[in-house]
Amino acid sequence: MIPGSFSYHRPASVADAVKLLSDLGEDARPLAGGHSLVPMMKLRLATPGHLIDLHGIAALKGISRSGNNLVIGAMTTQHELLASDDVAKAMPILHEAALQIADPQVRYRGTIGGNVANGDPGNDMPALMMTLGATYRLEGAGGARDVAAADFYQGAYFTALEPGEILTSLSIPVPAAGHGYAYEKLKRKVGDYATAAAAVVLTMSGGKVVTCSIGLTNVHETPLLAADAAKAVIGTSLDAATLKKAAAAAEAIMAPAADARGPVEYRKHVGGIMVTRALQRAASVAK
Amino acid sequence: MNDMTPTREQRSAALEGMGCKRKRVEDIRFTQGKGNYVDDVKLPGMLHGDFVRSPHPHARVKKIDDSEALKVPGVLAVITAETLKTVNLAWMPTLAGDVQMVLADGKVLFQNQEVAFVVATDRYAADDGINKVVVEYEPLPPLVDPFKSMDKDAPVLREDLAGKTSGAHGPRKHHNHIFEWTVGDKDLTDAAFNKADVKIKEMISYHRTHPSPLETCQCVCSFDKIKGELTIYGTFQAPHVIRTVVSLIAKLPEQKIHVIAPDIGGGFGNKVGAYPGYICAAVASIVTGKPVKWVEDRIENLTATSFARDYHMTTEVAATKDGKVTGLRVHVLADHGAFDACADPSKWPAGFFNIVTGSYDFPTAHLAVDGVYTNKAPGGVAYRCSFRVTEAAYCIERAMDILAQKLNMDPAELRLKNFIKPEQFPYHSALGWEYDSGDYHTAMRKMMETTGYAALRKEQTEKRAAFARGETREIMGLGVSFFTEIVGAGPSKNCDILGIAMFDSCEIRMHPTGAGIARVGSKSQGQGHETTWAQIIATEIGIPADNIMVEEGNTDTAPYGLGTYGSRSTPVAGAAIAMAARKIKAKAQMIAAYKLEVHEDDLEFDIDGFRVKGLPEKFMSMKDICWAAYNSVPPGMEPGLEAVSYYDPPNMTYPFGAYLCVMDIDVDTGVYKVRRFYALDDCGTRINPMIIEGQVHGGLTEAFAIAMGQEIRYDEVGNVVTGSFMDFFMPTAVETPHWETDFTVTPSPHHPIGAKGVGESPNVGGVPAFSNAVNDAFSFLGSTHIQMPHDFWRNWKAAKALGAVA
Structure with a gap:
């Protein structure tokens, strides 16, 4: 239960994070809440040489309205989802599901981006995002692209994320009033x-x-x-x-x-x- | 007297003695993160050790290559069985009379067995080193099912025992057989069965589980080469026993071994025995000359240090047609894993399982236990129970319910009909115990009245009818459990550990200002000894509990004791404390008589001092007597006020209780809800009701976990699949039911203060209450016995097998 050695990076922008990922290659992993990656590292099932901590990137946080969609930054924590009036009013199922994730300690740290990007079939948010018709924004060295949640998951821990890409936000259509x-x-x-x-x-x-x-x-x-x-x-x-x-x-x-x-x-x-x-x-x- | 003179009630209350809900003094540091646990011990130059473990359940070890590991920066040594052989420590004795590999010697016998010990300058380097040790294995066929262990063609597990036809507990019948233990009158029991009106027979399994304390097992060993002294800080429930064992196996003089058990984060039986980590850390310290720390992680704790239970109990009861039991016959197949590392008193290979006649007046009984080896982790410790007592209580309490079902009697009524009667105490059981005291009928009736048992049965009948009509998918079960514990090991006539009688001890030193220190041979792991021991002394000698400091766990300062497990602290150490306090009191009386210028016999003890009979104004407080003990003792008397007591109990104590669990189960998902849980405990004299309540809550929570899902499970090829809290059921506050607690008081007649011990009762009585509730819920659909654990999917499986789910 002791991880191997790794280098720690804390970029301040998505561009820097993407550059680090592409420079360091497969030996680098982005770190969000760490609830999946860190235990895997402690078991040495994952042994990344470089951890790129996304907590220093302010642009990856927050919940905003864009037209008929809620746009949620990938580093928004489950706790922040639960604290959001926008979420509770426009998308109460997201509030309900977030409450079912683990316990308060985990929710203070766990992020929605990490939850949906990891490809763990046990996570609660991916199926919910498919149900709500969400799309994910993926950013890499080649620019940004949007992928529907329904097209994102390919197998256990296999997703549409290409090497060097980071999932930066989720865009979720607000369901009809009275749904x-x-x-x-x-x-x-x-x-x-x-x-x-x-x-x-x-x-x-x-x-x-x-x-x-x-x-x-x-x-x-x-x-x-x-x-x-x-x-x-x-x-x-x-x-x-x-x-x-x-x-x-x-x-x-x-x-x-x-x-x-x-x-x-x-x-x-x-x-x-x-x-x-x-x-x-x-x-x-x-x- | 003026208004400021405290009343007798105020004087008594000021002591915070026995019966007081005194707040736990240790919690001041525990709740602020200021405890001092083993992992808080940091010594200069300290190294860290960690294990290479076997991925195979059964394999020959062909080669261990440590060359790459030794190149890892920070790695100083890799210890293997070959290293240990140079100091004759490749194997160690177990408390059960077996021997156990410290590190794999030629083969491995269970998954995660210790193979090599890597010593490094820090934890990270040690783990890096582990990953570089290359071990070549030749897999051998694993033996997982205990029922196949004595098959003719079963693989030979213990090659070290080749040709040994007898072990520590008599003849061995097979190469994987450890012992057979029989108790009772077979012929008389056979005769009872031959003429019985009614008989039941069921194979009742109590699955393998684990005590899993919050803090895992760990130690820091520090060998001083100049002085030739070894200091061991460790998570030990029995520090003195560890000192003696280390002295015997490491051939070090016992006075040069200092064992210190600091604060301990729970034990529950897991921290009684000796583990390879302790030996390896000690050897590593001797080899390197530096302190070496070993700290187990959760996976290692769950998969390698001692498990509990794994008893498979074929149980038969004979009875008359009107429900009077006439005979009990039990055969146990006990799965001990790769080594018999039970932590029982040495002469008791199946612990006190012969308490299996329970609370009932069985005229005759016969018990046989066969212990066998399998490719699983060793152990068989008493997880929050006296030795094998929770297995015994589960066995008889399930059997009584099965008999009630067969007789179409209410399970509570059947129990009332068969209880040992109050006038039968002291009661000699058919399997050899002398029960000290009990009033089972009163306790049972109080449970039935308080819970509204009759109304609950009526509701159950109505719900069953509604279920049959298709109006509900929920079934309701009432789990009755009435247990008798046997705790307080134990009398020297029948209890020892490696030849040391199971007494316990206390030393009290009173200081001149009316304060004092009590050092005790027990060792709290969270039980609250610092609080309750002081309360006993407060009542006995009239000094406020706040003025008594309690110290345990340092073998250089504490008198020799056998430690804390099997609910033995209050029955044995608690008695030693009362007896030591009485010696203090006797000397104090002589001093008071001298100072008050009367004869000793003219004095009477009055709450917090001595008073001259008939002259209430002539009084000397204990506080003043303490001062006098250091300046004006009677001529010829030695100054000071100290006493030591070693207490060899004349008998065990027999706490008991009546529990009821009310449960609803959704047959479609198997999801259960514990609607109500009532626990009446009779532990004799109650020292601190708040601590008793806390003990009952904790024990019931563990019982709930065990009955409803907590298991150590192996797949068919010997992989352990419950190695973390993701899979090993550890309930949180959310899942834990609400507990209703209650009590009766039937003091132990032979204990100085009448106390019996309570810490383990709720686990012993709780498991059958939960399991009986599940079984009772399903019984109307035609089942007689459903094995634990009763987790959701198994409940659904039971419902499906009984035709309740399509």
């Missing part, structure tokens, strides 16, 4: 990754679902958008048969690993239940 939402997460204890979790954002009209988006956490090597499940509920009043169909459609795309949280069969089963419960609760808060 319903829920993030249902089954976990064994505070601080645990989800056994299975489901994010739902929907709109209702006359008791029927008009639009719906469903994301799934930790039931596959990447976060998932459950498109068929979402399609199954459009136009319905979320009756028992529809919920069953939606849960089954969601379970059909799950491929969780067996671990201490339970065998595959259990994790898929409760994944379906999380979808059902999230749909019901989202509908109950929709206006």
Whole structure:
């Protein structure tokens, strides 16, 4: 549990950070909240020669409104998300999900950028970002580009980030007024990754679902958008048969690993239940 | 007398003696981060050691190449079994009569076993060095399942025992067999079963878990070559035993070994035994001439230092058709891992598991325990319980519920029908113990009345009907547990550790100003001894607890004691403290008689001093007596006011309690909610009710963890898969239920102050309460026994197997 030696860098701008990354190559890793990277280093599963600490870059922090989108700097902490009125009002599901991440100590340090960029299927934010239709801004030596969250995740810890690129901000469309939402997460204890979790954002009209988006956490090597499940509920009043169909459609795309949280069969089963419960609760808060 | 004269109540309260909710004096430093733990010890020139560990559960070690490691800047030495052989320390004795490799000698027998010890100038260099040691292994077939350990073709684990047909506890039946221990009358028990109306039989497993204290195991060893003295700072629950063991195995004169256990961050049995880290740090210090620190990390603690439980108990109860138990038969398969490193009194290979008849009047019983080796970490320590007592309590408390189910009786009623009656104490159990005192019926009825047990059963019946009608997906369970602990090891007639009787000790020195210091052979790891020991003395001699400093853990200053584990501190050391205080009091009485010019027999003790009988104004306070002890003692008496007591208890003490857990389980997810948990404890005389309550909260939280998910698990090829708090269930305040505590008081008749000990009762009684709640919830669906741990997915699996989930 003792890391190997490394050099520490603290650039003051994104440009400097990008330059360091491209100069130092694969031996360098950007450091955000450190909740994934530092334990990996302590176990020597990660042995970067250079750590590029992003905490000195003021431009990477903050929450602002840009048109119909909330733009969140990558180094914004989960605690800052929870403290934001903008988030609570415009995107209450983000507030709800952030509260489910670990514990206050972790949330003071953990960042939304680190959470979504690391590609850990256990993290809560990636599936939520897919559900909300967010895009990520990636900046590298060749300039900046935007990638949809839905296109970002390629495998466990494999993402669309190219070597030398840093995820600098997230842009999230504000859901329609009166939308319903829920993030249902089954976990064994505070601080645990989800056994299975489901994010739902929907709109209702006359008791029927008009639009719906469903994301799934930790039931596959990447976060998932459950498109068929979402399609199954459009136009319905979320009756028992529809919920069953939606849960089954969601379970059909799950491929969780067996671990201490339970065998595959259990994790898929409760994944379906999380979808059902999230749909019901989202509908109950929709206006 | 004027208004300013304190009343008797005020004088008594000012002492903060026994029965007072005195605030813990040690918490002033603990809550401000001012404790002094082993890792706070920093000596000049101190080096750091760390282990190369085996990735294999079973393998031959072909070659260890340290050449690259020795090139790492800061790395000074790499110690292997070959190095240790030069000082005859490649193997060490265990407390259970086995021997254990300090470093891998020819082969490794469990994953994460210690293979080499790298010594460096700092922790980072030591870890860099570890990563450069190249070990060549030849994997061997692992033995993981204890039920296969005595198969004819099972791999030979302990080649060092080849040809040894007997061990420390008698004959060995197989190359992986350690001991067989039998107690009780087999023929009488067989006869009871032959004529029984009703019988139950169940294999009840208590899974492997780990004490996992907040502070891991660690030490700093410092050898002074000039003086030939070895000083060891360590996380020791029993520092004097460590001193003697080191003297015996390192062949150092015992007076030249100084063992110091500073503040300790929890022990729970994990810090009783000796570990390779201690030996390696000591040898490294002797070799380098510099202090060497070894600090375990969490993964090492969970995977290599002593585990607890791993008992597989095939349990049979015979009874009449109206529910009177007539016989108990238990066979235990005990998985000890690679070495038998149980920390039991030496003559007790399965600890006090023969308390398994519990709180019930079994006319006959028979017990057999087979200990076996597997490719797992060694241990078998008493995790917040007396030796194997929590296993025994779990076994009998599950069995009583299973019997109640078979008889279609209420589990509480079945227990009431079979309890040992108050007039039967002292009670001689079928498996050989003499229970000192108890009033089980009163405790059980108080639990049932306080919790509204009958109404809860009625609610359960209604909920089951609603479940059957499909109106709810939740099932409700009531977990009844009534445990009898056996603590306070122990009487010299049956308890010793490596030949040293399990007494304990106290030395009290009163100073001229009416203050004093008490040094005790026990060693607090958070139990609050600095607070409670002073309270005993305060009541016994009438000096305020605040004026008594308590010191433990330094073998040069504390009298020899056997340490703190198995809830032995209050029953044994607590008695020594009271007896030493009484010696002080006796001398004080002589001094007071001389000063008050009366005969000793004309004096009576009155709260905080001596008074002449019939002459209330003639009084001498203990404070004044302390002063007099240093200037005007009676002619012929030695000055000073000191006493030492070594207390060999005449018997164990037998705390007991009645617990109830009310639990709701969602069958679709297996998620449980502990709606209510009530714990009534009878620990005899209560020294500090606040500390008792704290002990009960802590023990119940551990019991909750163990029953509901905490396990050390190995996969089928011997990899340990629960090596961190990500996977090893350690509940936080959020998951921990609310605890309701209650008590009755049945003093121990043989203990000087009637106290029995309480620290471990809640773990012993709590685990069966939780497990019985889960089992009770599912019983109406047709199950008789579901194995622990009862985590969410296993509850769901049980519901699915019983047809409650599609």
